[in-house]
Structures are given as C-alpha cells and as structure tokens.
Amino acid sequence: MNCNTPTDVTFSFTGFAQRGGNTGDHADGWGIAFFEDRGLRHFVDHLPAVDSPVAELIRRYPIKSRNVIAHIRKATQGLVSLQNCHPFVRELWGRYWVFAHNGDLKDFRPRLHSHFHPVGDTDSEHAFCWIMQELAKSHASVPSIAELTITLKELAARIAPHGTFNFLLSNGQALWAHASTNLYYIERKHPFSEAQLSDEDVRIDFATQTTATDRVAIVVTAPLTVNEEWTAFSKGELLVFVDGQRQGC
Amino acid sequence: MNCNTPTDVTFSFTGFAQRGGNTGDHADGWGIAFFEDRGLRHFVDHLPAVDSPVAELIRRYPIKSRNVIAHIRKATQGLVSLQNCHPFVRELWGRYWVFAHNGDLKDFRPRLHSHFHPVGDTDSEHAFCWIMQELAKSHASVPSIAELTITLKELAARIAPHGTFNFLLSNGQALWAHASTNLYYIERKHPFSEAQLSDEDVRIDFATQTTATDRVAIVVTAPLTVNEEWTAFSKGELLVFVDGQRQGC
Incomplete structure (x- = not known):
C-alpha cells in the first residue's frame, strides 16, 4: 500500500492473511513492514499468518502508515x-x-562485494542485497525518485530472466513494484465506495473512513476484492507509486 | 538477556515495562529485539511501554530466544x-x-564515510553506525567472539569520554555490555530459586520453569528483582556473555 495520508491496512490484511494457510497455501511464514515517517515497524513470523498471534495484533491494532509492504511465504x-x-x-x-x-529465481547468485549480505538463504534476499549494492554504486548521494526508478528498471531487467520476479520495494517515500507474472493494482480516490473482500465475508464502505483528498494505491499478486476494478501489470513492467498515485515514467 | 536455551522474557519484561511511564519516567518510546537463530523479531513503539498494544503482545506471547535486547527511552x-x-x-x-x-553523548558525531548511516537523529544511532563502520574496517572477514570483544573494548573506550555510554550489543551469538555509569548483571543457573520483581508484585519460581542445564544471564541498568544478588559493572567495563555465562577476557 502507498497513500498520501496515514491509513491502516486492517481491511486488506484481514483478507490477505487468509491466504497464509486458509484460502491459499502460502503458509511458510509471513511478514509486514509499516513506515512511519522515516521509522519502520517490521513484523515477521514463521507461523502461518492465519495462526500467528502477531498477525492477530495487526488485524486488531490499526497502525497507520503511508507505505506498507506485506508478504506471505x-x-x-x-x-x-x-x-x-x-x-x-x-x-x-x-x-x-x-x-x-x-517468485523463484534460478542461478542468480551474483557475487556480493559490498556491505550488503543475506542473513538467510533465500534467492530473494540475495537479489535484494544485490539491488542495494548496485543502487549504492550507481548513485553517489541520494537520488530523486525518478532517478531511482530508472536504475531499478535496469536492475530488474537483469534479474528477471532468471525466473519469476514479482517484487515490492519501498524506502518510505515511494513504492516500486515489478511484475514478471501476476501483479495488479488499484488506486482508490474520491468518490470512495464499498468493497467486498475476496477471501472472507467482510465488506467496508471506504466513503465513511476517508476524506475527499485521500488517495490510496494497493498492489497485489491477486485482487483482494471482488467488486472493484484492478489493473493488471504488463509482463516486465516496473511501476512507481507516490502519494497513492501511479507516476508516469 | 543471553542464555543457552531459548527462554521467554515475559517475567523480566513485565517488571521492565513498568519503568516505561509507571515506576520510571522512561516514557518516550520503547523497543525489543529477539534473535531466533540468525533471524530477528524487532518491535519498536513510540508510545510508553505501559500503554503500548505491542508491549501487551510481548507480555502475553512467550517468544523464546537466546538473545534479547530491550530498551525504554x-x-x-x-x-x-x-x-x-x-x-x-x-x-x-x-x-x-x-x-x-x-546515556547521553556530547560532541560525538564522527564522520560516517562507509555504508552505515543513521535514519533518526539520536547520538545513540550515530554511535552505533560508527561502531558498525569501525568493526567492518577492523576485520576483513567474520572474526571470533574473542576478537570482536577486543575491538569493541577499543571502540567503547574512544566513545565513552564523550558522556554516558551504557550499551548492549548482540549479533545473536553473544551479548556485549559496556557500563560507564550503572549496569548490573546476574547469571541464573541450577539450582534455580524464586524471584520477586522490584517494579510489580509478581513472583516466579524459576525451578518450575527450567531444567538443570539452563543458564540465563540478564544485564540491566537497575536490578529487576529484590531478592537476588546482582553484580555491578565497574566503570568503563565491557563484558561479553555467551550461552548465559560471562566470558573471561
């Protein structure tokens, strides 16, 4: 999620968490990170999201954030x-x-010669460390979001041929999303309407929860609601969202 | 906390959290990190520990870990x-x-020329980034705990003259603790006995919760229990704990 006003994810997370062992088979752990200004709340758990006491906290405690990334493994x-x-x-x-x-990357274990090294043993963390290394090498100081987007497109194009590489990346200022197979997004804005979760019998009327200036973008591997129009990413597309809006680039 | 068997901190945290706005005035946020193997659960909250829903989760959900660091700010x-x-x-x-x-460091803002930079604006995070930078420079590859301890003693001695520098540091293998003013430790081992919290009317009989081989070391700025013997650090002392035991060095 990327938005222009701190927003909670309790509605989306309620549906999403069902896929961690209930309506989906992604039951090998989960995690979620919420930016608050430059700070970060980061929760991970090796239990399936449907059984996790930490996930229960997230469903009940409305942490408000402008940039959230969640994952079920x-x-x-x-x-x-x-x-x-x-x-x-x-x-x-x-x-x-x-x-x-x-996704899943085959034979992508480039040498990591800088300060970023994986702690675990996944292809994903290795790819992330390589992206961080290459970003640090490509820019002497902090680049603009537009400059970062250009670099990330180049880097994603080098990794993607190794397998399936749908990813989300945020630094608290923007949300970058790259699709190699399935990725969808929606931009919610005024006038807000009612939404019905795909994975659980829960509805929400966003009109009662929002103001006219709120903008919220959600990017997912499969649409979370049944009565809204989600836009599919093209294969190989990298998009960037700022303040709840897709940026042209 | 540093121990040889995954142990929960619900007893110690119950007393400790009271100091975050109740029996103590450290009410400007709090945090706790639990290692599980190489992985980490990291919880931070800007609310006082006594009011925080996340702290409530920690008090109730017995996360077991061999290395835990908690802080109330x-x-x-x-x-x-x-x-x-x-x-x-x-x-x-x-x-x-x-x-x-x-503690509080005055005029300690050395230039950070490597890959570690503070995200917030505290003296503490700046000092941590400097320590990480200097550790990375001092050792070409992963050093032993004994080698790390020697380097950390040198680094702590360079920072300590700038103010009060009580710190805890862990990489999941060991717990390093440095005192410039107040720091105390206890090593609990067989035969375990009953303990009474200082900050709340709670007792625990460790004999019923442990096995004969368990060893648990706790390091704190002020003793957490009233009926156990806590050992004070000397000023300027840096100690390292592994598997619940203070290491000679």
Whole structure:
C-alpha cells in the first residue's frame, strides 16, 4: 500500500492473511513492514499468518502508515525459518529499504562485494542485497525518485530472466513494484465506495473512513476484492507509486 | 538477556515495562529485539511501554530466544518518534546486529564515510553506525567472539569520554555490555530459586520453569528483582556473555 495520508491496512490484511494457510497455501511464514515517517515497524513470523498471534495484533491494532509492504511465504528456496521471512530490511543513505519477492529465481547468485549480505538463504534476499549494492554504486548521494526508478528498471531487467520476479520495494517515500507474472493494482480516490473482500465475508464502505483528498494505491499478486476494478501489470513492467498515485515514467 | 536455551522474557519484561511511564519516567518510546537463530523479531513503539498494544503482545506471547535486547527511552537527543526508538538494527557480515544505549553523548558525531548511516537523529544511532563502520574496517572477514570483544573494548573506550555510554550489543551469538555509569548483571543457573520483581508484585519460581542445564544471564541498568544478588559493572567495563555465562577476557 502507498497513500498520501496515514491509513491502516486492517481491511486488506484481514483478507490477505487468509491466504497464509486458509484460502491459499502460502503458509511458510509471513511478514509486514509499516513506515512511519522515516521509522519502520517490521513484523515477521514463521507461523502461518492465519495462526500467528502477531498477525492477530495487526488485524486488531490499526497502525497507520503511508507505505506498507506485506508478504506471505510459500517456501521455494530456503528453510521455513524467521531469517527467511519477507519482507527484508536494509539501511541505505540513512533510510530503511523494505523488499518482498513473489517468485523463484534460478542461478542468480551474483557475487556480493559490498556491505550488503543475506542473513538467510533465500534467492530473494540475495537479489535484494544485490539491488542495494548496485543502487549504492550507481548513485553517489541520494537520488530523486525518478532517478531511482530508472536504475531499478535496469536492475530488474537483469534479474528477471532468471525466473519469476514479482517484487515490492519501498524506502518510505515511494513504492516500486515489478511484475514478471501476476501483479495488479488499484488506486482508490474520491468518490470512495464499498468493497467486498475476496477471501472472507467482510465488506467496508471506504466513503465513511476517508476524506475527499485521500488517495490510496494497493498492489497485489491477486485482487483482494471482488467488486472493484484492478489493473493488471504488463509482463516486465516496473511501476512507481507516490502519494497513492501511479507516476508516469 | 543471553542464555543457552531459548527462554521467554515475559517475567523480566513485565517488571521492565513498568519503568516505561509507571515506576520510571522512561516514557518516550520503547523497543525489543529477539534473535531466533540468525533471524530477528524487532518491535519498536513510540508510545510508553505501559500503554503500548505491542508491549501487551510481548507480555502475553512467550517468544523464546537466546538473545534479547530491550530498551525504554527517555529522550535526551532527538524527537519522540519511531525512527529514534532503540534498539537499532543493522546487518554486517550476513548477521543482524542489535544495539541499545542508555546515556547521553556530547560532541560525538564522527564522520560516517562507509555504508552505515543513521535514519533518526539520536547520538545513540550515530554511535552505533560508527561502531558498525569501525568493526567492518577492523576485520576483513567474520572474526571470533574473542576478537570482536577486543575491538569493541577499543571502540567503547574512544566513545565513552564523550558522556554516558551504557550499551548492549548482540549479533545473536553473544551479548556485549559496556557500563560507564550503572549496569548490573546476574547469571541464573541450577539450582534455580524464586524471584520477586522490584517494579510489580509478581513472583516466579524459576525451578518450575527450567531444567538443570539452563543458564540465563540478564544485564540491566537497575536490578529487576529484590531478592537476588546482582553484580555491578565497574566503570568503563565491557563484558561479553555467551550461552548465559560471562566470558573471561
């Protein structure tokens, strides 16, 4: 989620968490990260999201954030363990960077010669560390979001041929999303309407929860609601969202 | 806490959290980090620990860990915000490093010329980034705990003259603790006995919760229990604990 006003994710997370062991088979751990200004709340758990006491806290405690990345894991490479749960976090240029990957990369283990090294043993964390290394090399100081987007497009194009590489990345200022197979987004804005979750019998009327200036973008691997129009990413597309709006680039 | 068997901190945390706004005035946020193998659960909140829904989760959900660092903040430098809550986390050599500081450093803002930069604006995070930078420079590859201890003693001695520098540091393998004013430790081992919290009317009989081989070391700024013997650190002393035991060095 990327938005222009701090917003809670309790509605979306309620449906999403069902896919972690209930309506979906992604039951090998989960995680979620919320930016608050430059700060970050980062929760990971190796239990399935449907059974996790930490997930229960997230469903009940409305943490408000402008940038949130959540992930439920189906292990393809690496054991079921806490260090392999997405999203992963690193610091670069005095900001936290958060990364989650859906997919599977084959034969992508480039040498990491800088200061970013995986703690776990997934292909995903290795790819993230390589992205951080290459971003740090490509820009002497903190680049603009537009400059970062150009670099990330180049880097994503180098990784994507190795397999399935749907990813989300945020530094608290923007949300970058890259699709190699399935990724969808929606931009909610005034006039807001009612939405019905796909994974649980829960409805929400966003009109009662929002103001006319609120803008909220959600990016997902499969649409979360049944009565809204979600836009599919093209294969190989990298999009960037700022203040709840897709940026032209 | 450092121990040889995964142990929960619900008893100690119950007393400790009272100091975050109730029996103590450290009410400007709090945080706790639990290692599980190489993985890390990291919780921070800008609310006082006594009021925080996340602290309530920690009191009720017995997360078991061999290395835990917790902190309740009384702001001396930097605003009350999430990015200024301890403990801070960075990755180095493929391990997470967790740091919490009690005290106040004056005129210690060395240039950070490597890859570690503060996200918030505290003296504490700046000092941590400097320690990470200097550790990375001092050792080409992953050093032993004994080698790390020697380097950390040198680094702590360079920072300590700038003010009060009580700190805790862990990479999941060991717990390093440095005292410039108040720091106490206890090593609990067989035969275990009953303990009574200082900050709340709660008792626990460790004999019923442990096995004969368990060893647990706790390091604190003020003793947590009234009926156990806590050992004070000397001023300027840096100690390292592994598997619940103080190491000779």
